[in-house]
Amino acid sequence: MTSSPPTEDPITPPPPEQRRALVVMKDVSKVFSSGTVALTGMSLTVNGGEFVSLLGPSGCGKSTALRIIAGLGDTTTGKIDWPSSRITAKGLPDGDISFVFQEPTLMPWATVFGNVHLPLKLRGISKHAAHDDIIAALDRVGLKDFADAYPRELSGGMKMRVSIARALVTKPKLLLMDEPFAALDEITRQKLNDDVLKLWKETGITVIFVTHSVFESAYLSSRIVVMKARPGRVHADFPLQTSLDRDAFYRTSEEYRATCEKVSGSLMEAIGFPLAAGTEFH
Numbered sequence: 001m002t003s004s005p006p007t008e009d010p011i012t013p014p015p016p017e018q019r020r021a022l023v024v025m026k027d028v029s030k031v032f033s034s035g036t037v038a039l040t041g042m043s044l045t046v047n048g049g050e051f052v053s054l055l056g057p058s059g060c061g062k063s064t065a066l067r068i069i070a071g072l073g074d075t076t077t078g079k080i081d082w083p084s085s086r087i088t089a090k091g092l093p094d095g096d097i098s099f100v101f102q103e104p105t106l107m108p109w110a111t112v113f114g115n116v117h118l119p120l121k122l123r124g125i126s127k128h129a130a131h132d133d134i135i136a137a138l139d140r141v142g143l144k145d146f147a148d149a150y151p152r153e154l155s156g157g158m159k160m161r162v163s164i165a166r167a168l169v170t171k172p173k174l175l176l177m178d179e180p181f182a183a184l185d186e187i188t189r190q191k192l193n194d195d196v197l198k199l200w201k202e203t204g205i206t207v208i209f210v211t212h213s214v215f216e217s218a219y220l221s222s223r224i225v226v227m228k229a230r231p232g233r234v235h236a237d238f239p240l241q242t243s244l245d246r247d248a249f250y251r252t253s254e255e256y257r258a259t260c261e262k263v264s265g266s267l268m269e270a271i272g273f274p275l276a277a278g279t280e281f282h
């Protein structure tokens, strides 16, 4: 195992002014009309500047939680608070949230530029007025030179970058990502992980990231929330601190290996996998 020396740019907690509670889930339960109890008593406070991964087995309610935070679904009981945001008539923080889904969901008839323009267009902002913001968002994901391309001309990773640029163009405070890289090959996934980390560090945006992957969550997050299923709820919640830059060297470090082991152990506990006597991962 090799590791890079400590640098001045590790993942550190965000500065105090960003550390205020951004979104608070208070005792949220969700029962679908089918009778499925997707979430029960879920409480979670995400502070400004955090990179929080929701990790858990299939069906534990990760996507349901994310959709409720985004206002794409109601709670059955409990509520969502936005302590530091201006709230619109719909009960959502004004312009503060963007969502990236597993599928890039691009409009095939529109160029990359046109696709990234969409959220601004829906706000009545013309292509001309939005031009600089669109190019800046494309630049951030390394696609400035592909503004005139069509989705059919792009690889899967590039399409996902367009989807991220579209999410960023409104300059949200909170980026919700629902298994965005699950369908991509491993190399592309690692590259996009690095890009999202860079974006998070450079912009100070708050990220809530749903994933099944222990490795991905351990690489990206400043905090991991492990969930358990039937019904979905929080099993463990722990911060991840490292003195190392998260990069290719970090992936081979003892610290990363130990973090993966800890997270994996907590996940095993959450799904009820028998562990050696005395093993605890909280």
Ligand SMILES: Nc1ncnc2c1ncn2[C@@H]1O[C@H](COP(=O)(O)OP(=O)(O)OP(=O)(O)O)[C@@H](O)[C@H]1O
Pocket (backbone or CB within 6 Å): 032, 033, 034, 036, 037, 038, 056, 057, 058, 059, 060, 061, 062, 063, 064, 065, 212, 232
């Ligand atoms: N619209 C819906 N109607 C009925 N049941 C639903 C609906 N959406 C989700 N569920 C159920 O709620 C539970 C939680 O689903 P959810 O998709 O939130 O879990 P998840 O942890 O994101 O799963 P995965 O990792 O497989 O995407 C599951 O049992 C699922 O079948």
